[in-house]
Amino acid sequence: MLRRFRLEEPEHVSQVSELLSRFGDSAKIYAGGTELLLAMKEGLVQYERLINVKNLNCRDVTLENGALSIGALSTHRELETSKTIKEKLPALAKLEHNVANVRVRQVGTLGGNLCFAEPHADPGTLLIALGAKMIAEKSSSQRELDAEKFFVDAFETALEPDEVLTKIVIPVPGAAGRSAYLKFGYLERPSVGVGLAFNLNGQVSSMRIAVGCAGPAPRRVPEAEALLEGKSREEAERNLAQAGALAGRAAQAITDLHGSQDYKEHIVGILLKRAFLSALS
Amino acid sequence: MAKPMSRASEAQLIPISFTLNGRLQEIDVEPHELLLDVVRERLGLTGAKRSCDVQVCGACTLLVDGRPVSACTTLAFEVRGRSVLTIEGLAENGKLHPLQQAFIEHGGFQCGFCTPGMILAAKALLDENPDPSEAELKHFMHGNICRCTGYKKIIESIMAAAKTMRSGGQGSSS
Numbered sequence: 001m002l003r004r005f006r007l008e009e010p011e012h013v014s015q016v017s018e019l020l021s022r023f024g025d026s027a028k029i030y031a032g033g034t035e036l037l038l039a040m041k042e043g044l045v046q047y048e049r050l051i052n053v054k055n056l057n058c059r060d061v062t063l064e065n066g067a068l069s070i071g072a073l074s075t076h077r078e079l080e081t082s083k084t085i086k087e088k089l090p091a092l093a094k095l096e097h098n099v100a101n102v103r104v105r106q107v108g109t110l111g112g113n114l115c116f117a118e119p120h121a122d123p124g125t126l127l128i129a130l131g132a133k134m135i136a137e138k139s140s141s142q143r144e145l146d147a148e149k150f151f152v153d154a155f156e157t158a159l160e161p162d163e164v165l166t167k168i169v170i171p172v173p174g175a176a177g178r179s180a181y182l183k184f185g186y187l188e189r190p191s192v193g194v195g196l197a198f199n200l201n202g203q204v205s206s207m208r209i210a211v212g213c214a215g216p217a218p219r220r221v222p223e224a225e226a227l228l229e230g231k232s233r234e235e236a237e238r239n240l241a242q243a244g245a246l247a248g249r250a251a252q253a254i255t256d257l258h259g260s261q262d263y264k265e266h267i268v269g270i271l272l273k274r275a276f277l278s279a280l281s
Numbered sequence: 282m283a284k285p286m287s288r289a290s291e292a293q294l295i296p297i298s299f300t301l302n303g304r305l306q307e308i309d310v311e312p313h314e315l316l317l318d319v320v321r322e323r324l325g326l327t328g329a330k331r332s333c334d335v336q337v338c339g340a341c342t343l344l345v346d347g348r349p350v351s352a353c354t355t356l357a358f359e360v361r362g363r364s365v366l367t368i369e370g371l372a373e374n375g376k377l378h379p380l381q382q383a384f385i386e387h388g389g390f391q392c393g394f395c396t397p398g399m400i401l402a403a404k405a406l407l408d409e410n411p412d413p414s415e416a417e418l419k420h421f422m423h424g425n426i427c428r429c430t431g432y433k434k435i436i437e438s439i440m441a442a443a444k445t446m447r448s449g450g451q452g453s454s455s
Contacts, residue, residue, distance in 0.1 A: 004311065103339065249411070
């Protein structure tokens with residue numbers, strides 16, 4: 001059961017930001033509600049007010065200057081079925097196709113998913129690998145955060161208390177671009193997720209690898225990237241096992257219901273190898 | 282801003298109107314009321330079930346504008362201006378929907394607790410994809426859990442209904 005709360009329904013980002021400033025920790029942004037309402041029903045968090053942001057105009061998927069701009073209120077369903085995303089970033093379309101279940105995808109938003117920062121979530125990991133930027137706005141200003149700096153800890157982001165995530169901007173890979181996201185889990189949520197993106201032009205370049213779900217927040221693993229960067233495809237494939245082992249150790253995996261630390265580290269390695277090979281195919 | 286801001290402890294009533302199984306409903310809801318409670322407790326339609334309560338099992342599935350949602354985790358005010366379908370609204374003029382008929386003919390349920398959600402989710406699938414592959418069906422339906430059947434007969438039921446619907450059948454046994 002939910003406890004009683006009040007609802008605010010602002011029309012503009014500046015109004016949302018003002019409400020956040022005014023009510024502080026007693027208010028929370030409500031978008032799809034797929035994660036927030038569960039936490040509230042469990043009594044893990046309580047708010048006197050929810051700020052329904054669905055009237056804000058940030059739901060478009062557009063191409064601007066070689067980058068894909070995704071409105072934070074886009075639902076997983078809209079993203080999995082978006083023609084533009086299927087064409088420009090098939091790895092993201094596939095990820096969205098496999099988020100939770102059809103009912104969650106129907107109402108859950110990408111922005112809500114990122115801001116809630118539940119560790120066992122998919123999109124953040126791939127967005128880090130893709131070098132995405134998060135656009136955060138408040139009443140009078142706007143700033144851009146690198147996806148890899150956005151996630152601070154479990155359920156904690158780098159957003160300021162009165163900032164609103166409005167857009168996610170992802171550079172569209174060129175013809176040599178490769179990317180993939182793979183996850184594994186046996187519960188409703190993934191135990192481990194691995195995302196990667198690189199260019200293949202005779203050799204591997206701009207290699208980016210991110211690991212999620214295993215630890216408190218998705219993170220990039222430069223140690224593993226270095227083993228593949230600048231290598232020929234064959235050399236990179238030979239180094240995959242070592243890169244996977246490094247990525248596993250760097251994942252800050254924790255033992256929980258989703259698996260032991262050792263197990264998750266092992267799975268990171270397996271997924272990294274498979275993700276690299278699937279990105280090549 | 283849409284609403285005046287008053288003290289958080291006071292009840293806030295939101296007047297909503299929506300279509301429920303084809304009929305206009307006008308009620309006042311508080312922001313924290315869940316769609317499942319409104320439909321079951323206030324409007325007396327108990328087909329949708331509360332089971333996991335965390336959007337995992339699908340027993341509370343309702344269709345909002347034709348798309349499946351978990352009524353256990355949907356705030357009731359969200360259906361304002363929209364169309365809600367529950368299992369009670371699926372048969373037309375006393376005639377079962379092809380999915381309902383197929384579940385009977387193919388033994389698609391045992392205890393029946395998951396069945397309303399199962400059938401509504403399947404309807405959403407077939408409305409957007411009248412000829413799904415078994416893989417597409419399984420992917421779409423994987424969030425609807427059945428603890429009795431082992432799913433084989435559910436899949437057979439949905440496939441049979443799809444065939445009936447493609448051939449223009451209205452649910453009678455052929």
